[in-house]
Amino acid sequence: MPDTPTLGPQDRAAVLDHQRILKMARSAHAFVRGNTLKFYEWLDGLPRGTLPEGPPVWICGDCHLGNLGPLADAEGRVDIQIRDLDQTVIGNPTHDLVRLGLSLASAARGSDLPGVVTARMLEEMVRGYAQGLGGRGADETPPEPEVVRTVRRRALGRHWKHLARERLKDVEPRIPLGRKFWALDAAEREALRDLFEEEAVRRLVLSPDGRDAAGGLRLVDAAYWMKGCSSLGFLRYAALVRVEEEHGKEQGKDLGKDHVRGRLALIDLKEAVAPAAPPAPGVRMPEDAADRVVAGARALSPNLGERMLAVTLLGKPAVMRELAPQDLKLDIDQFSREEAVRAAHYLAYVVGQAHGRQMDEAVRAAWRDEVTRGWDGEAPSWLWSSVVELAGRHEVGYLQHCRRYAERRAA
Template identity: 55%
Template sequence: MATSAHAYVRGNTLKFYEWLDSAGTTLPEGPSIWICGDCHVGNLGPIANARGKAKIQVRDFDQTVIGNPAHDLVRLALSLSMAARSSDLPGVVTARMVEQIAEGYESAFDPADELQEHTRPDAVQVALKSAQQRTWRHLAEERTQGKTVAIPLGKRFWPVSGKERKAIRELFDDEVVSALVARLKNRDSDAKVQFLDVAYWMKGCSSLGNLRYAVLLDVGGQASTGQDICLIDVKEAIKAAAPRAASAGQPRDNGLRVMDGAQRMSPNLGGRMAAAHVLGRAVVLRELLPQDLKLEFERVDQREAMRAARFLAHVVGRAHARQMNEAERQRWRTELGRGRRSSLDAPAWLWNSTVDLIALHERAYLDHCRRYAMETLAVGDVEALLN
């Protein structure tokens, strides 16, 4: 999180909702639908369906709730704006990006408005092409260093206790879980699912303190013969920080909540998930497919920034629009335009929210870096004294 301001924004969802709760900013109130809840650039990318066909969709639903779609739009605007600032782009580019975000999002509510292939930003084109060319061998090399019979322990994969291993074994005895594994990639529905290995997966700082496992399975004897790999991500479904609508009838079980949100917003991903419990805690399971990638916008030029803003906002808009009827879509489009100025096409509420959040996160990022530097210095001082 100390590597850049953009990385800090990606890793600090709570800061966003603290602002939302305390700033008193008036956002338009959209229809109560499933939202991502953490709609930053890294949470969009190519997602494969059960047959391996990839589309750009939302790819993370830890924070999903039935809530206000405006929250996703503001979070995306913040993420893209910070990516632009990390790329040393001038402030006028940020202003134009927010315009493109508003236009791209609103266009998603017009069924006749489809983004054409040539409008995709380069990062999206590259990611889609790469996704369609990838095979399970790429996944094995990235996730398990090419080994398909055991997970190599080290920096990313840590050993589990006997109690954890037993609980994971029992999890894959469940018929629902076995059916999820068998139906992907046109596997035989009656294929035998054999447990091979499990490790705690240190995926990032958000994993610590929560359940997160990489599970290696052999489906129909394919992994042991080098023909296929089945790597399952078992992730604890934590309580969402995103506020839900007061009248929302969403599941109380966090695993079911995450799965429901994914099914509504990203059919490719939602169709590949299952909710369960491990050691009394709610988890979500999904098989990792080679085509699943995250988008990278670490360094962008002005042209790429404009195209990315419009395209990704359109993707999020589509995920929202498919949950609304025609009357709701029309009302929401009208509400989105509230507060437009002739000098700036983006609605005032979106622009002002983005500016406030940039200022808040810039300061919080620098405070974070200062603490990080002080802690690093303290460790270095101790080591110097010991030596």
């Protein structure tokens, strides 16, 4: 695709649609990651009663490998948590387990691992998830697999310069237009300027830990961000802001504007849309899509949730957060046999913690018993059968998608 920095909002749709189709055609695993809507359509087609009905809690709704990874909290501490909550709803926690199981099975297939490894991965998922919920062995954190340990080490050693070089390709205060970042029109730029003058936005960026939000905030640059897969076609912006803090006044002096120090912050703004994940019957959630995403994030991923804010941008609900250098995703191209099994246990443990922290002890115990009911060391039949069924449907869907992509290119 040629550089497209000058596309206006009306001209972006065709390019974004092409990019989404291309990304999903790259591999079966990429098709699984980018096709949440189809996942729930096919899941709904499973025979009624196939999946256990867990206690209604906030779930990720799109719990695949790429949506877990290290996240920094407002103090800079790093934990492995769920990192994307666009699809979050109060729903059946089983849906997160099946989505993660499908993602792991797809990654194993992409790594050319035999089916027996997939069976072992699903077995370890149950062990890890039950451990994350609490109970026997819950005080022991499972050992991190190498793929997690490696990305955590990278996260802990990262600073602003790493984020700038990675996202902005430079440490200078500007966003380089090109393949990923596109120019804004006048209405978009004005809307972003107005947004960063709002008090709630100023407080979030200046003081994510809730302390005194002294200082100023200035929008330095902004661009449309061609990023992700499921978010293509919706509002997505990167904003570079300077957090300014006057100093010198502690000696009773006003040193003027030339004596302002501060830092740069990169802000991600993403339109919030209706979820594909079905909510549990009768539950009440925020009606505003952005409020729903933030509420789900605070329940499931505290490190991320405390750095997010629901806003309105160009008349649409959106979620903003400051990107931290430590925020990384698990980008797994190849699994070894043992590494795949260890990763399944550990990542399911992380999901179990996210679900379990929303339940009291009695509910956690009952749900843990339900998940492991009749378990003899093998994956429960409901998990195995649903993942196998969905893997088959996704494989067919992926090949059909690739055929349509090939026909489109030929035309």
